[in-house]
Amino acid sequence: MIAFSYGVRMRRIFHYALIPTACGLLASCSSVPEARVKDTSRSFTTVIVDAGHGGKDNGALRRYGGAEKDANLDVAMRLARKLRESQFRTVMTRSSDVFIPLDERAAISNRQKNAIFVSVHFNDSRRRGIRGFETYYHSSIARNLAYRIQQHLVTIPGSTSRGVKTANFRVLRKALYPAVLVECGFLSNRKEGAGARSASYRDELADKIAEAIVDERYGKGTYRPPQTADSADTSGHTE
């Protein structure tokens, strides 16, 4: 077990060292004390959807064209739409390619009432073989939500879990509500990079995260995927 945790720690250091943009998420500042984080897991009516990076901050640069910020925004917009269709109020920290400082993202979230916060990112590594989903939380109040999102994501066929982890990311530790950060796969990996460039795969990612959020609020199996024009065409159902 010691060897295992050492390995995890080394991987995390390795991960941060390779992603200077992600290091911005770690800039030092005080945390919200655990006791001040409101447990809205079973009552929330609003979901703050945070598309990572934006504007001058590209996030991870995709080796196959484009930048992380664009993939984040697309998944976040899809997620917000699905959540509205499930009767949640949504607030996006950005809905276009603009730079929003991390403290402002947390402030936007903390101004809401009865909410949870979900940040959408994609990952990057110099080692192209590395792939898989990661979901992060800071307050233990967000632990269930993080596990639930990860569980739903890994139902995507052929996907890999790199686990649910705690992290000191600024947007998480300044949150007054349950807050998670989802890494939707590695842009540097051939398979996951190709996925990120596919609208239908990005939609599937958003669908899984939405499904997890609805389950967290109302109980397992309560999510009904929105009947979009695309899914109606491909499924052949006419209901």
Ligand SMILES: [Zn+2]
């Ligand atoms: Zn990122």
